[in-house]
Amino acid sequence: MRKLDVFDTTLRDGEQSAGVNLHGSEKVEIALQLERFGVDIMEAGFPASSQGDFKAVQEIAARVKDCSVAGLARATKSDIDAAWEALRGAALPRLHLFIATSPIHMEYKLRKTPDEVVQTAVDCVRYAAERFPVVQWSAEDATRSDWDFLVRIIREVVDAGARVVNLPDTVGYTTPAEYARMFQYIRENVPNLAGVKLSAHCHDDLGLAVANSLAAIEAGVEQVEGTLNGIGERAGNAAIEEILVALAIRKDVYQIETRANLTETALTSKLVAKLTGMAVPANKAVVGNNAFAHESGIHQDGVLKNAETYEIIRPEMVGLKSNRMVLGKHSGRHAFKEKCEELNLQLSEQQFNRLFNSFKALTETKKEVTDDDILALLLESSIEEHKYELEFLHVSYGLNETTAALGVRGPNGEVIREAATGNGSVEAIYNVIERVVDTPIHLIDYRIQSTTGGRDSLAEVYVKVAYHDRVVTGRGVHGDVLSASAKAFLDAINRILIKERLDDEQLVTMTAQV
Ligand SMILES: CC(=O)SCCNC(=O)CCNC(=O)[C@H](O)C(C)(C)COP(=O)(O)OP(=O)(O)OC[C@H]1O[C@@H](n2cnc3c(N)ncnc32)[C@H](O)[C@@H]1OP(=O)(O)O
């Protein structure tokens, strides 16, 4: 058995998915769950990219103890300095430094000659290695780079202090056999790779990210990178849960061991889906709703006689239970606590009490509270910084004109009451909210889904809004679709306000430095 390091980049490359923007507190929540999932390294963000990301990485670095925390940096000293400031408190800090090596990226994007790229990479690795105990260096767009140029630059960055060398398929262009051959070529031609780990990082533009990652593993890489649910730039990254389950189910082929705790898979996937607003397709491998569902008679018959006839993965392996305890109006604190423990939720007493109260309030309108409902309530109550909160809502529907009146508790605790009309209920609500905050906000996208089946399911609404040059997403959960819609819009506004405050703080700091 060979040991493989799992490098999760849900919080960096995953957050680069179009339309996803996570609050600092949401990033921390995902980070703590990734730690329980047992990844070896988590890439917490790109500290130089914004004040918000810097702070989130800093907090994750301070709180995560059982795994290495990495931050991304371009090949510039200021990016490396920002990453070091954010990560210096981590138990095992790692810098992830990258520069592109393909002809097209070097000529058009970086406007540098190959020699200048080598020199910049070497200078930055050397500078970073004076600070970080581990420097991971990535050749962006490696799979469209000249292999002999890769050999040259890798030899030089390793000499300068890189301990991990990642060769990403940045644009999802390679094929399994070609990717494996590239790693073999590098291994055979770079003379100073002893003690250096090679890493694979794949994108899914051709739907080959997981296959390419597994091919690289077979070719001997010591680290694999990916994101939960495969989220990420464009078509996404390699889905880390699919790679891990493939390695576990086909241990006979791969002969690989990882530290991952697979029973945390389902919960980690759900948390990421809910916080990012990127729903998992029902037929997605390992974590889709239908991944363990059998519909046709011949399959059901087979499964009833012996589950292994049609099930190669046991649901328990990824943390799905076949038996379940029903929680409802008559359940008390003990049963609720047991459920929270079963779901592996790590709650302070205050968080538990807040969640229990939300659960009790929900049982007034919902007969049976499911695991997904509890998770949705938890995420609802996890953001502590609310500027505007929904107090009440009345909607009076009329053909072509609907009136909404609502009350919102504002930043100073005051309740602001307003009314407006619109063509439909949601439009009327959003028109009133615009009045309340006295700012035009453009709705770009609106999506609604239910947490479970059944008439009493909770509604989860995701919105994407534009305000000046910012685009943010918001999430709202409620038993009623209109209240959930109002909460999602207010959540987006709260995120804009928090971002503005962080930018103001950054401006003040920068002005002070000048
Ligand atoms: C393959 C990947 O996923 S790489 C990670 C991509 N992730 C992101 O871009 C998300 C966060 N990014 C951001 O917030 C912004 O792009 C920032 C803050 C990093 C930079 O913003 P800006 O200063 O406005 O620059 P902008 O994004 O327009 O352009 C990128 C600049 O970085 C340069 N650059 C790109 N990669 C590198 C690198 N590895 N090393 C050094 N410079 C680089 C580009 O050549 C360009 O430089 P130029 O301004 O001299 O032409």
Ligand SMILES: CC(C)C(=O)C(=O)O
């Ligand atoms: C920064 C690098 C590793 C990256 O995300 C990519 O090339 O896809």
